[in-house]
Amino acid sequence: xxxxxxxxxxxSGGFFLIILGALLFFIAxxxxxxxxxxxxxxxxxxxxxxxxxxxxxxxxx
Numbered sequence: 020x021x022x023x024x025x026x027x028x029x030x031s032g033g034f035f036l037i038i039l040g041a042l043l044f045f046i047a048x049x050x051x052x053x054x055x056x057x058x059x060x061x062x063x064x065x066x067x068x069x070x071x072x073x074x075x076x077x078x079x080x
Contacts, residue, residue, distance in 0.1 A: 032072070032075070033072045033073070033074075033075035033076030033077075034072065034076055035072065036068050036069065036071055036072025036075065036076075037069050037072035037073055037076060038072075039065075039068055039069075039072070040065045040066065040067070040068035040069020040070070040071075040072055041065070041069055042065070043061050043062070043064060043065025043068065043069075044062055044065035044066060044069065045065075047061035047062050047065060048062065
């Protein structure tokens with residue numbers, strides 16, 4: 020019981036970043052269809068954010 024805090028999973032924002040990246044990746048082209056430069060930039064940002072979340076959630080362990 021003294022070391023129960025070691026058995027808890029670490030709280031990280033990796034899963035949140037994966038979801039945020041996926042949302043940016045899928046929603047940006049429809050929201051910014053009139054401005055293709057902004058849409059492509061947000062697709063790239065979504066890909067980077069999702070990749071960072073994947074790294075934090077699965078690779079860094």
